[in-house]
Amino acid sequence: MQPNIKQSLDIVSLVSIGQHPQSGRVRRAEQDGRAVELGMNLGGDNLTVLHAGDPQEQALRTYAGMGLSSMQVLNLDTQDDAVPALADYLQQLRPDIVLTGVRAESGESSGMVPYLLAEKLNWPVVARIADIVSVEDGVAEVMLALPRGQRRALKVALPFVASVDNAAPEARQSAYGPGIRAQIEPLAAVKEEDAVRSNWSEAKAKPRPKRLKVVKAKTAAERFKAATAKPQGEAGKVLKGVPAKEQAQEIFNLLLEEKVI
């Protein structure tokens, strides 16, 4: 469906370097690709595709291959933190919408970039959107992606940061020709070493034991329901009209109980 855009929009799609889950090879990141796709569908020519890192990285060409004439790259070294550079650049550019993936496929992969940027820019952040339906008079209607294909419509004032969920339309095919011809413009950037990350060491992930869901279904209909329905957590508690402190305490207790902290 064509989005209903009633004003000129400046959109920035942030992209990172993806990593293929099977081969570990660099690639166009799944979600970031969707952020570019959404940006292309919304903004046409007013789309800036922005990366913070090495402008020589070949994987950037796979984004460009979607049909971008140019890409902007904030020139950073591996040890530099992307957030201050991005925040500084966006501060000056002042776009209407910043689109990101939910989390990167490599590096820290914390999923924090949209939040940290929104905090620095003092903008709202909308997490896991599937689509932007319309933009009118400085207000955008976005579709949030909820589990099991559900959607929630939400109105948010421009400017804002949104992370793009896997439910958003898939990135279009990347073509070799436009990819190699696109201009990749390196930009000078604010450099701050990522102190937290430099203390980390990376190790291969071990598969985690999975909690088995025991389905006591007798008929096919029941099995189908068990496979598709939203799990009904029996232990859940709804706290309404209770002071925020008690609510927080309740969550804290649960986390302790589940041995998360």
Place this chain on the structure above:
Amino acid sequence: MVLDWLPSVLIAVALSLAVIGAVRRVSLWRAGQPDKVDLIAGLMAMPKRYLHDLHDVVERDKYMSKTHAATGGGFVLSVVLILAVHLFGVDNQILAWALLAALVLMFVGALFVFKRRMDPPSRISKGPWMRLPKSLLAFSSAFIILTLPVAGILPEGTGGWVLTIILSVVIAMGLAEMMFGMTWGGPMKHAFAGALHLAFHRRQERFGGGRSTGLKPVDLTANDGKPEILGVSKPKDFKWNQLLGFDACVQCGRCEAMCPAFAAGQPLNPKKLIQDMVVGLAGGTDAKYAGSPYPGKEVGYAKGGPDQIITQGLVDPETLWSCTTCRACVEECPMMIEHVDAIVDMRRFLTMEKGSTPNKGAEVLDNIIATDNPNGYAPANRANWAADQNLPLMRDVKKADVLFWVSDGAFDMRSQRILRSFVKLMKAAHVDVAILGDEELDSGDVARRLGDDAAFQSLAKRNLEILSQYEFKTIVTTDPHAYHCLRNEYGDFGSDALDGVEVLHHTTYLNRLVQAGSLNLEPFKGGTVTYHDPCYLGRYNGEYEAPRELLRSLGIEIAEMERSGFRSRCCGGGGGAPITDIPGERRIADMRMEDVNTTGAELVAVGCQQCTAMLEGVVEPRPEVKDIAEILADQLIEEVH
């Protein structure tokens, strides 16, 4: 004769118009891209190519080959002599008699053309082609009458000016078709363009019985690694001699009759495609096309020009993606036109410039790029199938007599049965064989046929790099597609990794083992067996005999299908067709299975994992499908120690 200057004036006028037309036509071809051919050598070799290479193909239809020899030969001879006798007025009875003989020959040929055209098969084009036999008859008969007085059979001036005028009208008609039409786009254009196409063919290696089937690489280094255009978007992006080749088409429709996609009702007809290329190179619409359409698409709406994007108005991309690259059309074309080259050239544009490979295309290409196999499996798992096979890895042994190229069948459980059977046979024959394990990459076949030559070239170069580290005399593979790439396409990338290495299909290699007595086999006791020739083994590599000899060595008498050998019908699995999956009315694999069924076979032997997958995809009940390696392995008498 009264008004005896009239015929010579007509001849002179027709001749000059023909020359002007020729210059125009040549300039249309020259809009294409440069391609190096030796012009003089080509022209010198042309008559021989016409008499051998072209006529070898025409010869498959005896009626037509005789007819064409008489008509065409008579015509060429007549023209030479007409110029002498009627234009330059050489007054020589012997010449006149020779001319009469040539004309009679042509006349007789034309009668047979006429007869064929009375009830033409659906594959041949109608329209202007229907008037051709009449023009041929008019041309030859009128000149016969005109020549009679010169030969002294009739007195000069017979019939007076009335006859001369009538004769002149007929001559004008005949000349218009034969001279003017030849270079101004009439049916006789095939003679002019065809002759030059034979001389300047892009694949000169095809003549003299040669085979040239590897696709030509895209130059990715042009313009500093940023080529202006990849693949063919407009007719003028073709090489000039490809354009010339399209123009040579006689619309005989032999390609159409052989095309599996056409038969399946997919929107492809190789003849119409070539005619659309002619529309493109000359500019205009397909309204005058008088042959079978692309199934499901009406004729008359296609428009194009040398500078217009082909896939925007001239040819629907679906047409290009329907092709299985089976080469049945190329094999059958008397004019030696290269349909597959053209189709892949245009696919290259769609994939590498437009990013519009249909259906699973984009996903498969992404996988190939990211994991070196089309399904995105972990590259480290490539050798898992061989965990229990005790096969040495090249990485460890560095050197072996035979390198077994496993191909992507390594990831597929059905194909693994073929791989294991082959290994069993190799072990039984005590061959010193090793594999590359997870160092092997996809051959690039699918990427290349889907138009992503960049991905193909990257794979080819990396494979060659790995191959160059080891020592072996022979590569054997069970996959005809990998076989084709290794044997016919990897040579373009400046590596010496395959110098002096023999690349063989497993049936060829196994046949050598059997003929040398290295395998102890029990005769086959099952029912009737037929053999399906994989396109990439047969038409691409000319191997029709080894698989048959192997089956015979088991005592099998092959119940051949009507379409076998070089006329084998594709299984539908080549060229990425199952990936782009363009809908038709039938499935190609089902049609092939019907071919199998007409032989009454209970088992169809194949030599390709892709064919196996396609034919086994046909719903049961149907004959069993087995690779020849599997059939042999079942008959192997194992030594007991």
